[in-house]
Amino acid sequence: MSSNHIAISLKIDAPIQKVWDSLAQWEKQGEWMLQTKVWVTSEITEGVGTSINAFTGIGPLGVLDSMTVTSWQPPHTCDVLHTGKIIKGTGRFHLRELTSKTTIFDWSEEVIAPRLLFLVMLPALYIGVRISLSRFARTFR
Secondary structure (H helix, E strand, O other): OEEEEEEEEEEEOOOHHHHHHHHOOHHHHHHOOOOEEEEEOOOOOOOOOOEEEEEEEEOOEEEEEEEEEEEEEOOOEEEEEEEOOOOEEEEEEEEEEEEOOEEEEEEEEEEEEOHHHHHHHHHHHHHHHHHHHHHHHHOOO
């Protein structure tokens, strides 16, 4: 197994706090993430220790991604640890204020997987995340 990095950044035409507040609504992420349903599995819904599940797929065919928030620094950074049977590694949402009305959203993942498997999955993963993040950015128009 090796650690494999993927990162995408995009500009969002909205103030940083508004972008953060929208990202922090875990269950609503399924509205913009492709073929994904997200739900909180812990008693707390924000901050370090929050546990989240995300199922990506069609019908019963898909992958369950279980994660726990490990760092919570509103309105800038949220780090998660992926703890599922299939998806392992870390993820990060990082927001940067470009202007008072514009935010840069940096999304990154360190995926623990065999290098060859990661390289085979990378194009679909990249395209899916890029489409999802673009859909998220459009929610602010």
